[in-house]
Amino acid sequence: MLDLQDVHTYYGKSHVLHGVSLEVSAGEVVGLLGRNGVGKSTTLKTVMGLVRPAAGHVRFEGRDLTGLAPHHVARRGIAWVPEDRRIFRLLTVMENLRTGLDRQGMTEPRKQELLEKVYASFPVLRERRHQAGGTLSGGEQQMLAIARAMTLTPKIILLDEPTEGLMPRMVAQIREIIDVLRRDGVAILLVEQNVPLTLEVCARVYIMEKGQVRYRGSARELQANETIIQQYLGVSA
């Protein structure tokens, strides 16, 4: 469904992605691992059209996305939850969710239905619906960011380090949310530094180093390959 082929991305003169190729099938949960600064977030930003690749192709459902503006990419069914979450701190939880719902072609009953659906997945957001986004804990803000992405009813969600800085209890909740999305048939490209979590929730995994994909394989294969994990990630899984 999502297909990157030999993508090269620059920030000004700085060559960051050196020919990234990866694929995600419909409904598939795929991990993108790698140390700090290897280009994971840039890969997601390139898909979203926030940075334009100098060479290579990004295709979604067979159509070229290269050069499309971010809102057009989103309309094709791709949602992005950035590292810094970008919730509106002064808006309430419900108003934050409304920013995803108030879009063309949405009827009020449909909005209510989607709102109910995300509240069912995230009961804590229902409890806090009148609270300002900025007063939520880090984990709750991450949930709100994912919930807002869900209101767009995307075919794929690009999740950038959703568990970064979260307490173990919240990490477990994010993990459950990934399972909920998977059951709903939503594909996920999951950027993470949490290797055990990634190996648990993903079927397949890519590892990046210096702007390139250096390893690809099933989570099971990687799990059994301590050498690769040490070499590219420098951690034990």
Ligand SMILES: Nc1ncnc2c1ncn2[C@@H]1O[C@H](COP(=O)(O)OP(=O)(O)OP(=O)(O)O)[C@@H](O)[C@H]1O
């Ligand atoms: N807006 C930018 N302008 C210039 N250079 C950037 C910009 N954003 C990122 N970079 C550089 O591009 C490289 C890749 O960054 P990127 O954020 O994609 O890495 P990452 O794998 O997501 O790292 P992290 O795990 O720290 O989030 C880094 O060297 C970074 O300093």
Ligand SMILES: [Mg+2]
């Ligand atoms: Mg990053």
